[in-house]
Amino acid sequence: MSARESIQNESLNVxxxxxxxxxxxxxxxxxxxxWLSQFLFKEGLVLKSMRFIKDQVLDIEKALSDSLHESDIVxxxxxxxxxxxxxxxxxxxxxxxxxxIERSDVxxxxxxxxxxxxxxxxxETNQYHLFPEDFFAINNPLGFAPGLGFTTKExxxxxxxxxxxxxxxxxxxxEFLPIIKKQFSNRIKENHQTIIRTQGxxxxxIFFELCPTLWSELEAFGSVSSLPHTLGIDxxxxxxxxxxxxxxxxxxxxxxxxxxxxxxxxxxxxNLPINQLVLDLARxxxxxxxxxxxxxxxxxxxxxxxLSGSSCAFWGSIVTYxxxxxxxxxxxKTETLNKFGAxxxxxxxxxxxxxxxxxxxxxxxxxxxxxxxDGGSSDxxxxxxxxGFSSKKNSGAKIYQFIGDRLRLKDRFSDKALLTLYxxxxxxxLET
Amino acid sequence: MSARESIQNESLNVxxxxxxxxxxxxxxxxxxxxWLSQFLFKEGLVLKSMRFIKDQVLDIEKALSDSLHESDIVxxxxxxxxxxxxxxxxxxxxxxxxxxIERSDVxxxxxxxxxxxxxxxxxETNQYHLFPEDFFAINNPLGFAPGLGFTTKExxxxxxxxxxxxxxxxxxxxEFLPIIKKQFSNRIKENHQTIIRTQGxxxxxIFFELCPTLWSELEAFGSVSSLPHTLGIDxxxxxxxxxxxxxxxxxxxxxxxxxxxxxxxxxxxxNLPINQLVLDLARxxxxxxxxxxxxxxxxxxxxxxxLSGSSCAFWGSIVTYxxxxxxxxxxxKTETLNKFGAxxxxxxxxxxxxxxxxxxxxxxxxxxxxxxxDGGSSDxxxxxxxxGFSSKKNSGAKIYQFIGDRLRLKDRFSDKALLTLYxxxxxxxLET
Numbered sequence: 001m002s003a004r005e006s007i008q009n010e011s012l013n014v015x016x017x018x019x020x021x022x023x024x025x026x027x028x029x030x031x032x033x034x035w036l037s038q039f040l041f042k043e044g045l046v047l048k049s050m051r052f053i054k055d056q057v058l059d060i061e062k063a064l065s066d067s068l069h070e071s072d073i074v075x076x077x078x079x080x081x082x083x084x085x086x087x088x089x090x091x092x093x094x095x096x097x098x099x100x101i102e103r104s105d106v107x108x109x110x111x112x113x114x115x116x117x118x119x120x121x122x123x124e125t126n127q128y129h130l131f132p133e134d135f136f137a138i139n140n141p142l143g144f145a146p147g148l149g150f151t152t153k154e155x156x157x158x159x160x161x162x163x164x165x166x167x168x169x170x171x172x173x174x175e176f177l178p179i180i181k182k183q184f185s186n187r188i189k190e191n192h193q194t195i196i197r198t199q200g201x202x203x204x205x206i207f208f209e210l211c212p213t214l215w216s217e218l219e220a221f222g223s224v225s226s227l228p229h230t231l232g233i234d235x236x237x238x239x240x241x242x243x244x245x246x247x248x249x250x251x252x253x254x255x256x257x258x259x260x261x262x263x264x265x266x267x268x269x270x271n272l273p274i275n276q277l278v279l280d281l282a283r284x285x286x287x288x289x290x291x292x293x294x295x296x297x298x299x300x301x302x303x304x305x306x307l308s309g310s311s312c313a314f315w316g317s318i319v320t321y322x323x324x325x326x327x328x329x330x331x332x333k334t335e336t337l338n339k340f341g342a343x344x345x346x347x348x349x350x351x352x353x354x355x356x357x358x359x360x361x362x363x364x365x366x367x368x369x370x371x372x373x374d375g376g377s378s379d380x381x382x383x384x385x386x387x388g389f390s391s392k393k394n395s396g397a398k399i400y401q402f403i404g405d406r407l408r409l410k411d412r413f414s415d416k417a418l419l420t421l422y423x424x425x426x427x428x429x430l431e432t
Numbered sequence: 433m434s435a436r437e438s439i440q441n442e443s444l445n446v447x448x449x450x451x452x453x454x455x456x457x458x459x460x461x462x463x464x465x466x467w468l469s470q471f472l473f474k475e476g477l478v479l480k481s482m483r484f485i486k487d488q489v490l491d492i493e494k495a496l497s498d499s500l501h502e503s504d505i506v507x508x509x510x511x512x513x514x515x516x517x518x519x520x521x522x523x524x525x526x527x528x529x530x531x532x533i534e535r536s537d538v539x540x541x542x543x544x545x546x547x548x549x550x551x552x553x554x555x556e557t558n559q560y561h562l563f564p565e566d567f568f569a570i571n572n573p574l575g576f577a578p579g580l581g582f583t584t585k586e587x588x589x590x591x592x593x594x595x596x597x598x599x600x601x602x603x604x605x606x607e608f609l610p611i612i613k614k615q616f617s618n619r620i621k622e623n624h625q626t627i628i629r630t631q632g633x634x635x636x637x638i639f640f641e642l643c644p645t646l647w648s649e650l651e652a653f654g655s656v657s658s659l660p661h662t663l664g665i666d667x668x669x670x671x672x673x674x675x676x677x678x679x680x681x682x683x684x685x686x687x688x689x690x691x692x693x694x695x696x697x698x699x700x701x702x703n704l705p706i707n708q709l710v711l712d713l714a715r716x717x718x719x720x721x722x723x724x725x726x727x728x729x730x731x732x733x734x735x736x737x738x739l740s741g742s743s744c745a746f747w748g749s750i751v752t753y754x755x756x757x758x759x760x761x762x763x764x765k766t767e768t769l770n771k772f773g774a775x776x777x778x779x780x781x782x783x784x785x786x787x788x789x790x791x792x793x794x795x796x797x798x799x800x801x802x803x804x805x806d807g808g809s810s811d812x813x814x815x816x817x818x819x820g821f822s823s824k825k826n827s828g829a830k831i832y833q834f835i836g837d838r839l840r841l842k843d844r845f846s847d848k849a850l851l852t853l854y855x856x857x858x859x860x861x862l863e864t
Contacts, residue, residue, distance in 0.1 A: 022657055024479045026470030027668060033465075033484070038458030047456045049491070050484035052465070059481070066498070166837075225459055236459060290757075297737025298730030301751045305729025308805055308838055315754035318761070319733045322747035325722075325791055329750070329761065359757055373740055406740055 011240075012180075012187045013048040014040055015067035019078040019088055020163055021054050031165040032077045036172065043177060044190040044240075045073075055079055060091040068156055072187075073180060075172070078163030080145045082126035088160055092148060093132035100130050106137040106146065113140045138175045143167040149179060157183055192239055192246035194221075194253045197268040199232035199419065206233060210261040217256055221249050230408075230415040231267070231274070267419065274418040275303040281425045282313035289421060291317035292330055292355035292366040293414075294342065295385065300367060300414040316359045320351070330354030343368050343380050348388030348397035356390040363424060364390045366397070367417045371409045385413045387420050391428075443672075444612075444619045445480040446472055447499035451510040451520055452595055453486050463597040464509045468604065475609060476622040476672075477505075487511055492523045500588055504619075505612060507604070510595030512577045514558035520592055524580060525564035532562050538569040538578065545572045570607045575599040581611060589615055624671055624678035626653075626685045629700040631664035631851065638665060642693040649688055653681050662840075662847040663699070663706070699851060706850040707735040713857045714745035721853060723749035724762055724787035724798040725846075726774065727817065732799060732846040748791050752783070762786030775800050775812050780820030780829035788822040795856060796822045798829070799849045803841045817845045819852050823860075 016036055022028040033050050040047045048071045053059040060079075067074040079088030093100050110128045114121040121144075123129060128146060131137060138147030140162065148160040157180065161171040181188065198206065203226055207215055218224045222239025237253055239246065257263060268277070282289055291300050301317035304310050318329055323342055326332040332350040340346040351366035369385025376382035383404065388397035398420075402412045448468055454460040465482050472479045480503045485491040492511075499506040511520030525532050542560045546553040553576075555561060560578060563569060570579030572594065580592040589612065593603040613620065630638065635658055639647055650656045654671025669685055671678065689695060700709070714721055723732050733749035736742050750761055755774055758764040764782040772778040783798035801817025808814035815836065820829035830852075834844045 021655075022659065024469055024482070025670070026466070026473045026479075027657055027659055029466050034458070034461050037456055041458045047458075048486070050456070050482075052482035054480070062498075066494075223453075225454055227454070227459055238457070291751075293730070295737075296734070297742070297746075298725070298733030298749050298751065299737075301730030301753075302728075302734050302842070305727075305731075305751075305753065305803075306839060306842070310729070311753055314729075316757040316761075317730050317749075317751035317753075319723075319730065319737075319749035319751065321733075321737065321743055321749075322720075322791075325748040328792065329748075329790055358761055359754075360760065371737075407738060410734070410738070 011044075011046040011189060012073065012184050013071040014045050014073045014075060015048050015071035016050040017060070017063045017067055017074065017076045018050065018052045018163070019055055019060060019076060020052075021085070023052055023078075024054060032163065032168045035165070035169055036075070039169070039172065041191050044188045045180070055085045055087050057087055057091050057094075060087065061095055064092070064095055064158075068152065068158070071156075072184065073157045073159070075176065076158075076160040077168050080148065080160055080162050082128070082145070089132065089148060092150070092158070092160065093135070096132070096134075096150060096152070098132040098134055101133050102129055103131040103133075103137070104129075106131040109137040109139055109146045110144070113144050113146065116141075117144075138171065138179075140167060141170045141174050147171050147175060151183070189240045190246070192250070193271075194237045194250045195269065195271045196235040196237075196253075196257055196262075196266055197229070197232070197270075198235070198262060198265040199267050201232060201262070201265040203228070203233050206235075206262060206265075214256070214260060214262070218253065221253055230412045231419055232265070267422075274415050274422060275307060278418050278422050278425065279304060279307050279310055279313060281422065283309070285425060285428055287363060287425060287428055288313055288315050288361040289363040289365070290315045290355055290359035290361040291417070292326075292351040292364060292388075293317055293319045294321060294326070294351070294366075294368040295371045296367045296369075296410050296414045296417065297321060299410050300365070300417050303414060303418065315361050318355055318358065326351060326354075329358065331357075341380065343370055343384055343386055345386055345388075345397040345399060348386035349390070349395055350388075352388035352390035352397065353395050362391060363421065363428075365417050365421045366390075367413055369409070369413050371406045371413070373406060383409055385409075385416070387413075387417050389420060389424055391424065443476075443478040443621065444505065444616050445503040446477050446505045446507060447480050447503035448482040449492070449495045449499055449506065449508045450482065450484045450595070451487055451492060451508060452484075453517070455484055455510075456486060464595065464600045467597070467601050468507070471601070471604065473623050476620045477612070487517045487519050489519055489523050489526075492519065493527050496524070496527055496590075500584065500590070503588075504616065505589045505591070507608065508590075508592040509600050512580065512592055512594050514560070514577070521564065521580060524582070524590070524592065525567070528564070528566075528582060528584070530564040530566055533565050534561055535563040535565075535569070536561075538563040541569040541571055541578045542576070545576050545578060548573075549576075570603065570611075572599060573602045573606050579603050579607060583615070621672045622678070624682070625703075626669045626682045627701065627703045628667040628669075628685075628689055628694075628698055629661070629664070629702075630667070630694060630697040631699050633664065633694070633697040635660070635665050638667075638694060638697075646688070646692060646694070650685065653685055662844045663851055664697070699854075706847050706854060707739060710850050710854050710857065711736060711739050711742055711745060713854065715741070717857060717860055719795060719857060719860055720745055720747050720793040721795040721797070722747045722787055722791035722793040723849070724758075724783040724796060724820075725749055725751045726753060726758070726783070726798075726800040727803045728799045728801075728842050728846045728849065729753060731842050732797070732849050735846060735850065747793050750787055750790065758783060758786075761790065763789075773812065775802055775816055775818055777818055777820075777829040777831060780818035781822075781827055782820075784820035784822035784829065785827050794823060795853065795860075797849050797853045798822075799845055801841070801845055803838045803845070805838060815841055817841075817848070819845075819849050821852060821856055823856065 051063045079086045107129045136149045150158045161168045225236040227234045298319045320326040356364035366388035372382030383402045455462045483495045511518045539561045568581045582590045593600045657668045659666045730751045736746045752758040788796035798820035804814030815834045
């Protein structure tokens with residue numbers, strides 16, 4: 001949505017250049033661009049532009065010239081390794097008319113990078129010690145090739161990191177950011193956001209029916225975005241400090257929402273992923289849980305086990321893709337399957353009970369639906385899902401309808417299952 | 433690796449411009465760039481550059497000017513919708529000095545887009561019918577906003593699509609590609625690749641120890657890349673036709689590899705994902721399978737169930753995150769767990785047998801390992817995984833060591849499990 005230029009012009013601009021043939025030809029998926037965009041925002045910097053170019057001297061020079069023109073800081077990714085196609089170092093040197101020379105100070109950075117992995121570096125290993133004069137070498141916390149830094153005579157800052165995602169993000173976080181903060185401390189203004197996450201209500205209904213004046217009310221605080229997510233619409237208000245502090249703005253925004261018809265649909269004030277919310281709450285309440293998954297095929301469990309420490313609360317999931325497994329392991333009754341079909345309140349309910357008893361957890365959630373593209377009918381279309389729950393106290397299930405392709409539906413079904421569990425956990429008594 | 437300029441200069445260059453504040457601020461993850469890079473390569477086109485810019489007139493004009501300078505075709509993504517921040521249409525018109533006028537021919541495209549969703553469009557709905565003169569409107573197969581097309585007087589082609597990933601990819605595939613093929617048919621030369629996928633051998637060992645001359649031998653055919661993947665190193669040779677046909681080149685490359693010391697490490701000549709290979713083979717041999725997952729936490733099952741039709745061969749997975757579940761559902765013996773630990777050949781073997789018997793499948797694969805970051809020891813470090821298998825004929829397990837963070841290890845462990853199953857399925861007798 002409409003960027004507020006008055007706010008942005010105060011900010012420190014960054015341009016990113018991603019260098020690498022393999023990305024443009026689709027062989028390698030770039031991860032650095034999306035990571036950096038989120039990282040810079042969080043740190044109060046503005047990503048002005050990103051360019052993806054080939055490992056070719058002219059392309060690098062052109063991108064560099066354009067980026068330095070429009071931004072205070074230029075970060076490059078890729079092309080600093082030892083092989084023949086790694087042209088970044090020589091091109092940067094040439095661009096700023098710097099000679100490449102043997103640098104004993106750079107050798108110590110390289111030696112440090114190698115010793116971290118119990119390896120030794122010698123000038124025969126590669127030519128990392130040949131380095132442009134007046135550039136500074138940057139420590140590589142997770143790899144061997146040093147990063148490059150240079151301050152232009154106009155006071156602009158150039159920082160070059162390797163393209164390997166782990167090395168890039170670690171070097172930017174641990175090395176580039178302190179350099180940027182040191183050089184531009186007075187120009188970094190924190191970005192703040194108030195995030196209102198809703199579910200179960202379409203975007204049009206929010207802004208045209210329930211709260212027709214909401215958008216303009218929120219725009220008084222900063223720039224507003226409405227972003228679709230697996231569970232529903234996230235409304236994001238972004239702003240910097242000013243006459244009002246960000247805490248004041250955040251509070252006022254919350255008051256507006258709380259007084260609006262949107263409130264019943266809000267499930268989170270913030271941006272924690274649903275798997276983290278579930279795990280944190282279950283651990284804090286000392287509750288164990290598990291799943292019975294049909295159409296999500298293990299994805300719900302996989303989302304929970306993406307989190308370190310999940311073994312404290314998550315005990316397992318029974319993925320029952322074939323109906324025979326629903327019967328044999330979860331003890332869903334054959335007549336329930338025959339009478340109501342696999343995608344039904346009744347089967348979801350029996351699945352949840354079966355999972356809780358077999359896994360011996362406090363709670364269990366079941367998911368049975370139609371992820372498509374085949375298997376739908378006019379009666380039970382693709383996107384239909386039954387989500388069941390079971391605890392010692394009670395069990396039940398509900399039916400929902402989502403839209404999307406197969407992978408999107410698996411994603412939405414599993415997030416809805418996690419949200420169901422989250423709501424149950426919120427109500428659960430603290431157990432000791 | 434080093435791009436072959438002689439080959440690339442023959443090709444038709446495309447530049448992509450992604451327009452949208454929400455992507456640069458990290459709120460929305462762009463999917464169009466990576467999709468388009470793979471799509472264009474497959475269609476014999478060369479993606480020369482990509483630019484990510486804000487919804488701001490000057491930025492769009494600058495990107496347009498640079499892109500038209502370096503490429504024959506410029507594709508833009510985003511900013512063609514009805515809201516105030518959608519500046520692409522007016523900026524393009526202004527850039528080419530075209531007036532925006534009411535266009536009755538555009539109305540018919542819009543009406544068609546709306547009628548596809550059983551909705552009617554009127555000039556009150558939005559201003560889609562106000563369109564730059566001399567531009568052509570492009571059908572939107574999955575949305576409402578029409579795309580824009582324009583041929584410059586130098587014969588360059590500009591094509592603008594909405595940024596919504598589904599709308600973008602569908603419009604590029606069904607509408608842009610035919611336009612490009614019509615306008616530039618004589619300049620499109622198919623790209624070909626020979627892909628050699630290896631596992632169990634590090635990159636350095638391949639190119640320095642086993643096959644020191646391989647890289648230069650392969651470079652005689654085209655450009656060579658060495659790309660790390662979850663299972664190992666993929667070697668990709670990219671080339672276009674020429675004196676030799678691509679079938680001849682492909683055959684010669686295969687002969688070189690077959691005669692080399694690399695052969696025992698090759699697990700695929702091609703680029704099918706391992707989940708697809710497993711499912712296709714199991715279905716063709718009429719074999720059912722399932723998993724017992726500990727550290728992968730459902731990811732292995734989720735990868736299989738990402739594929740439509742997986743229910744024909746995949747019956748389920750028992751995710752036993754807690755040891756009690758390994759005992760209760762898979763009937764792993766308490767003494768085996770106590771004596772050897774959860775990550776061991778012995779437990780993996782009992783898990784696989786338990787899964788096969790409980791799921792009643794022909795084959796079962798088990799995965800038990802340490803995904804970290806906690807839980808490792810000097811004896812059993814993070815990255816260690818035991819993968820077990822069981823069929824009617826025999827059962828067993830092997831131990832492997834991988835490196836990576838938690839998510840990377842889950843990914844690598846599960847792909848290794850799928851590869852284990854694939855190797856077993858290859859040996860399996862065809863059952864009827």
